[in-house]
Each structure stands twice: as structure tokens, then as C-alpha cells.
Amino acid sequence: MTGEASRFAFRFDPLFRPALALIGVRPATAWVDVDRAELVVRFGPWRLRTARRNVVGVAPTGPYRWWRAIGTRVSLSDAGVTFASSTASGLCLRFAEPVPAVLPGSWVRHPGATLTVADPDALARALSAPHGD
Structure with missing residues (x-):
């Protein structure tokens, strides 16, 4: 990350917390950081990192x-990745250039990501704010 980052926590439905913890996804290991230059997602053992300028669309979902x-x-239909800890709502991000996230290496890339953060509106505002290139 470069510069001051805003951190967005994932929303955790109590019913799913135990199962998610078994795969290493807990509030301490699941978050989204946004700064002027980068978007970084951590969801337990999985990571997604891309330049802010690569995020070309955001839409509420759920x-x-x-x-x-x-x-x-x-997703089998479009290869988008989902990192979800809640059924309530989330934010779908669309990338100009697909990004790696699920498998090691970079040969599998995703054109979008759905994230179930606690405050999807705040994340959408952060990603819509001016950024550095």
C-alpha cells in the first residue's frame, strides 16, 4: 500500500463464522484496504491486489x-471471484484487466470480485474518489 489506506471489514454472519474460521477466514484475517494507488483484499489465505485505476466499476449486490x-x-459463467462472509449485501467490482486471486501464480485471472464488506456504500465511495496513478 502506498499512502494512507482506508480499511473496510467484512460483515460476518454469526451462523457462518465457525465454518469460515476452519478455512482461516476470521475478522482478523479478512479486510479490504484502499489507498490512492492500490486496492488490496485479504480473505483468510486468499489475496487480491490491483491498482486503483484497474477498478472500472462498482455495483451493490445481494x-x-x-x-x-x-x-x-x-463464477462458472464469468470467472469472477467472490469473497463472502455474509448473505446480506456486498459490492461487485469490475476490473479493466483481470486479476489473480484464488490460485497461486497468475495464470487464473478474474474480471471482477464480489466482496461482502460491512459497509459496501463506504467502500464504493472510497473506490470512486480520485486516486493517484
Whole structure:
């Protein structure tokens, strides 16, 4: 991260906390950081890192069905990645250039990411604010 970052916590539905903890996803290991230059997502053992300028769209999404959202998922229809700890709501990010996130290395890339942060509106505002290049 470069410069002062804003951190956004994931929303954790109490029902799913134990199962998520088994795969290493807990409030202490799941967050989104945004600064003037970068977006960094940590969801337990998974990471997504990209330049802010690569985020070309944000849209609110949800609610979700738990069996289609909770945990880390890759969409079969568009290869987008989901990092979800709640069924309530989230934010879908679209990237100009697909990014790696789920598998080691960079050969699998995702054109978008859905994140179930506690305050999706605040994350959307942070990503819409002017950024450095």
C-alpha cells in the first residue's frame, strides 16, 4: 500500500463464522484496504491486489443465497471471484484487466470480485474518489 489506506471489514454472519474460521477466514484475517494507488483484499489465505485505476466499476449486490456465496467462489459463467462472509449485501467490482486471486501464480485471472464488506456504500465511495496513478 502506498499512502494512507482506508480499511473496510467484512460483515460476518454469526451462523457462518465457525465454518469460515476452519478455512482461516476470521475478522482478523479478512479486510479490504484502499489507498490512492492500490486496492488490496485479504480473505483468510486468499489475496487480491490491483491498482486503483484497474477498478472500472462498482455495483451493490445481494442479498445472496448462502450456498452460492459463503466462502471463496469462482463464477462458472464469468470467472469472477467472490469473497463472502455474509448473505446480506456486498459490492461487485469490475476490473479493466483481470486479476489473480484464488490460485497461486497468475495464470487464473478474474474480471471482477464480489466482496461482502460491512459497509459496501463506504467502500464504493472510497473506490470512486480520485486516486493517484
